[in-house]
Amino acid sequence: MTVGPTRLDVSISYGLPRAGIPSATSFRKWVAAALEGRIREADLAIRIVDTKEGQSMNHHYRGKDYATNVLSFPADVPEGLPKGVKMPLLGDLVICAPVVAREAREQGKSLAAHYAHMTVHGVLHLLGWDHEDEREADCMEQLEREILASLGVEDPYAVEG
Numbered sequence: 001m002t003v004g005p006t007r008l009d010v011s012i013s014y015g016l017p018r019a020g021i022p023s024a025t026s027f028r029k030w031v032a033a034a035l036e037g038r039i040r041e042a043d044l045a046i047r048i049v050d051t052k053e054g055q056s057m058n059h060h061y062r063g064k065d066y067a068t069n070v071l072s073f074p075a076d077v078p079e080g081l082p083k084g085v086k087m088p089l090l091g092d093l094v095i096c097a098p099v100v101a102r103e104a105r106e107q108g109k110s111l112a113a114h115y116a117h118m119t120v121h122g123v124l125h126l127l128g129w130d131h132e133d134e135r136e137a138d139c140m141e142q143l144e145r146e147i148l149a150s151l152g153v154e155d156p157y158a159v160e161g
Contacts, residue, residue, distance in 0.1 A: 007088070008032055009043040016050040021097055022115050030116045033147050034123035041088035044126065046095060046119070054096030067096045069103060070118040072125035093122040109156070113148075117156040120147050 010031050012024045027046055035042055049057070054067030061071065075089040095118055104114035121144060131137035145155050 007041045008035065009088075011043075011045040013045070013047045015047060015053050016097060018048075020101070020111070021048055022112055026112065026115070027119055030119040030151065031123055033151050034120045035127075036147075036150075038127060039088075039090075042090045043088050044090040044123075045092045047092065048095050048097050051096060051098045054094065054099060057094055067099050069099045070095050070122040072122045074126050074128070090123075091126040093119065093126070095119070095122070109154075113153045113156070116151060116153050117144065117148060120144055 008028065008031065010024075010028045012027055014021070031042075031044065031046075051067045054071075055065065057071055058068050059065045061073075062068075071094040072091065073094070074091040077089060095115070100114055100118055101111060103109075104111045107114070109117075121140075124140060124143060129136075129140045129143065131140050141157050145157065148154075148156060
């Protein structure tokens with residue numbers, strides 16, 4: 001059993017009805033698994049949104065006019081904090097519930113498993129991981145597989161034959 005960070009504060013807000021969305025406890029468990037062995041303290045926020053809000057945010061921040069599954073906004077922590085001042089702010093995730101539900105159906109995955117994947121994926125982005133080229137993508141995907149396996153979630157990149 002993994003323990004996760006020594007201090008984890010995950011704030012979850014909803015921009016749509018919560019029916020069918022995993023519990024806050026599940027999101028916290030997935031975040032803790034992604035952070036395990038990587039950082040000891042973290043504050044982050046997760047906002048679950050509808051398609052309209054997801055599209056608006058993706059358009060505003062990325063210039064892409066469609067809703068995407070997860071957006072990651074790493075915290076912009078100021079340089080030169082006074083000695084002894086710790087700022088464990090990691091950042092924010094925005095998860096678009098209708099997109100995640102559609103993808104889970106299309107990919108034949110359970111909704112909870114896909115939410116777990118999107119949460120872990122987003123947290124890794126907050127930690128600085130990316131998939132801009134094939135090597136980065138391979139490394140990030142392997143890390144996602146390992147974290148999700150520790151949670152009992154099947155390989156999200158496995159191709160059904």
